[in-house]
Amino acid sequence: MWYYNSDHPLRHYFTGLTEQTFMADLGVADPPLIDYLSTLLSRFVHIDSIYKLRTGAGKRLEEVADMLMEVEELPPEGRTSREVHRHIGDFTLFWTGVYPEVLKRHRAQLPEMDLFAVTVVAKDWDEAQQKFFADNGVFDVIHPGKARQ
Numbered sequence: 545m546w547y548y549n550s551d552h553p554l555r556h557y558f559t560g561l562t563e564q565t566f567m568a569d570l571g572v573a574d575p576p577l578i579d580y581l582s583t584l585l586s587r588f589v590h591i592d593s594i595y596k597l598r599t600g601a602g603k604r605l606e607e608v609a610d611m612l613m614e615v616e617e618l619p620p621e622g623r624t625s626r627e628v629h630r631h632i633g634d635f636t637l638f639w640t641g642v643y644p645e646v647l648k649r650h651r652a653q654l655p656e657m658d659l660f661a662v663t664v665v666a667k668d669w670d671e672a673q674q675k676f677f678a679d680n681g682v683f684d685v686i687h688p689g690k691a692r693q
Contacts, residue, residue, distance in 0.1 A: 554586055555583070555586045558585040559578065559582040561582075562578045562582045563578050563582075574661075576668075584637070587634075588638050596631065597614065597628065600617070608632060611628070611631075615629060615632070626677055630677075
């Protein structure tokens with residue numbers, strides 16, 4: 545099991561590496577994003593964190609499609625569904641970073657995406673978290689899960 549430690553040497557390494565890449569290669573200075581990504585990298589050093597999702601029978605979920613089917617079995621409201629969706633997003637972000645050549649090879653098949661600063665949709669990352677992922681946020685509105693009875 546992974547435990548967060550902001551002073552761990554790997555966390556410092558990933559923070560420096562992420563910050564350097566964003567500043568030097570992308571020209572982006574976004575400390576909350578850098579913090580999020582460096583924490584994700586630190587967390588995913590441990591294989592049990594990468595594959596933390598399991599079926600009801602305890603089988604490790606390794607495919608995104610299986611993860612998505614499993615999350616559909618959860619109640620749509622509450623923390624658990626959002627946490628599982630966040631993990632699926634982190635999982636895909638992580639593997640995209642590990643194998644960027646796969647993404648490049650399939651780029652023509654992917655839709656064009658425009659990136660934007662979080663300040664376009666919210667005051668800051670905390671407000672965006674509340675607006676989109678807190679209880680009854682945009683995520684709950686657009687992804688209500690199974691029909692409520």
